[in-house]
Amino acid sequence: MVNRTVRRDNPSEHLAVRHLVEVPSDGCHARGTVLVVGVPLLYATPLAWSLLRRLDLGGPSSQVASSDGGPQLVVLAGKGPDNDDLVDVAVGLGEEHPKATVVVLSEKTGPRALKSPTTPGGPWFVSLHDSMRDVLAPYEEVGGERKANTLHNSIPRRDAARRALSASKTEDERALLSPREREVLELFAGGADQAEIADELGIAKDTVRSHLSNIMAKLGVVNRVALLARSSEMRTGRVERSALR
């Protein structure tokens, strides 16, 4: 199973990082166990706590929920190039922990990031750009009775609608770039040459070159130095916009 979480090339190597987080009872929530995959330890515990409490798996009345020691919640974060890679891993983790709810934290925004579970009990998708408030519990109390939330995928729907509304006013230039392009740009701005970027990301130098040309085309800059200047402008906002066109 562990093999399944490691891809052949290095971009998703982080998926091999696993933390089992014990969340103690805080009086109004039951204690629980969360398996966090692909998240550095510093953020794993906070995410495990917040998401478990937010989703309220087990609920206040079910102290026995985690008696078998397995996790109720599996959280998987994707730094990978595509959600599809994560879906494979998520499905595998779901098979490994059939009792657990699997949540995929996706870096993507927009409709592609927000797939609803395709099978009952299939993985949920939550965008890392969302607020905890937007993460809805899969259960709700109706007249004192716990009831499965009929809109199991209400997170995707609501967010897709909200994003569609706000998409027209999104001006962030970074949003133009794909996550991979952002990675390339960051390494490039940090002083890496093409060979180093290729090495770091585990891709061919020609791929780096074409990423860079695509980035330049998207940002409307004409040469690599202008790209450097623009990337520092994107970070500081100090350089006059008109100057770089």
Next chain:
Amino acid sequence: MTAQDALITVSVGCGFRLVAEAVATSLAENADVCVVSVGTDLAELTVPPGTKEPDVAVLCYYQAGWDAIDLCAEIKSRAERTKVVLGGPREPASILQTAVLAGADGFVMDGEPVTALVDAVRDVHAGKSRVPGEMLGSLLRGLIEFRREDDILVEKFASLGRREKEVLIAMVSGASDADIAKRMYLSAHTVRTHARNVLKKLGFHSRAEAARAVLGHDLIARFGLASESAPLPAGRTGRLR
């Protein structure tokens, strides 16, 4: 001293809102910590006017492309009293180095447990610096190296001619040779010659290398030179003709 004063007020920033909120919640579990703002950018982290700036800003460098370093510098320039703790990856070591140059007071490796972050918040609030011991050696070596490079670069930069400096600055801003030529009333050949001489004098092999050094060492501002990449105002052109 009121109860409010005893609390450490904290801002929590991360490129991912979900992570920022989760970290903020974890920090707020501690009785001596009070989270006053959470967000993904400077605007969200800024406390309302009239409110005291937070004691500590915690910046989590998790999302590729989210610039925790510039945010750190920005926070430091706004409120000197605010201490900054950066959470970030151990590799590359340059992250810690640039963070320290930007004024960060503490660094927590993202492989450390969140309790380390709480300790770091308390440490920097008490006026101590906090850098993981295992990273201290490479940090000091890196800073010494940076300093050495800086001295050499400043000396070389000062040796450039006025027009050469102008060409370099325009070049760094991303202008093409043709643009620079037009703006400075030179031929493109002259621009190229200036550029070649600049690279030679500074000891660089490529323009990108030069641009990185000039930006990385903040030479334009330090030499009091404006980045005149915008077209020159009409009044200025007389002298150049």
